[in-house]
Structures are given as C-alpha cells and as structure tokens.
Amino acid sequence: MKRFYKKTISILTIIFYILLQNTFVFAINLQNSKIAKGFENLVKDATSLLMLLAPIVGGLLIGYFFLRKSGADEMDQKTWQKRINTAIYSVVGVVVSSALINLIIGYFA
Template sequence: MKRNVKRIVKRTAVSIYSAVLFFMINTKQIDASSFASSKLATGTTKLIADVTTWAMGTSIAAIILIAIYFWLRKSGANDQEQARWDKALKRILICVVGIGTTSAVINLLLSYYK
C-alpha cells in the first residue's frame, strides 16, 4: 500500500514538474509599453482611483455618524461608561487617520501609472 502511494506521489510530482517546464519553455514575450497604454490598464487604474475615492467618502461619512452616536451615548453615561466611550472615540479617530492614509497611499501609487 505504501509503495503504491509513493509511486503515485512520485508520478504526480514528475507530471507537475514536466508541466511547469513545458510552460516555462513555451512562454511568449509581452511588450510592457503596449500593455500600459491599453484600455485594460488605463481602465483598471481609473477604476481603482474611483473606488478609493468612493470608499473614502462613504467611510468618512459612516465614521462621522458612528462618532456622533458614540458622543451621544457618552453624554448619557456614568463615569465608568464614559471612559469606555472615550476609548471607542479614540479608536474611531484612529480609523479616520488610517482610512485617509490608506487612500492617500493608493492614490500616490496610482499616480505613478499615469
């Protein structure tokens, strides 16, 4: 039984290595400059830019609503609960900074493709 399993594993490995070697030998060169100006590349960069703009706008709006909710809950809470709501508000502010930074980095990276 073990001998059969070893033989099957060995044959499978040889088949995979043969397929990889075959595809490596038969690859074609791609001209990168023609791809950069293609509709696929330019459309993808525009799509990513639009999605990051949309995501930043909607996430900021949602975070503002959540922050207002937290401030309202904090105003009606006792001293112990106010400390908990303060921590939640700090986390929300960290999220705002993180979202803004992430969006800026993505837009910066996309600017190199233009």
C-alpha cells in the same frame, strides 16, 4: 506496492515536466490592456469614494458615540471615549491611506 510507486513517479514526472518547461510570455501590452486600464480606474474610483465617505460615516459614528457617552455613567464614559478615539484614528487612517494609494496609482499610470 510497486505499482503505486510507478504511478506516483509517473505523475511526479509529468508535474515536474509541466512546471520546468520553458514557456515564453509576451506581456508587452499588459499596461494598455482593457483589464489593466479597468483595474486602474476601479482603484481610482474606490479610493476617491473612500476619501469622500470615510469622514461622513466617521463623523456620524463619532456623534453617536458622544451622545452615548453623555448618557453613560463614569465607567462607561471611558469605554465610549475609547470608541471615539478609535473612530477618529480610523477615519484619519482611511483618508491618508486612500490618498496615498491614489497618489501611487497616479504616478504609475
């Protein structure tokens, strides 16, 4: 048992030494690195693609939901109307959030 405590204390001492050791990081050129520039371009392209694809896919889904609603009975029409509303709200949310992310990236780039 005493041996177990000695090993545990030794391991904890090493871990605390590593965690509390003063290290200096020079990250001045992080914004000019290839990784940062690539990530910035990736986010811009992804948000632009979302702003293009979201209305197209949403429009197709809404059209499909209207077709299903027209062939449904009275109870199912309420369900299809809820799905139509959800699709509309989702498309608006995706487009607005993509535009906002693109705007923020544009300011901080």
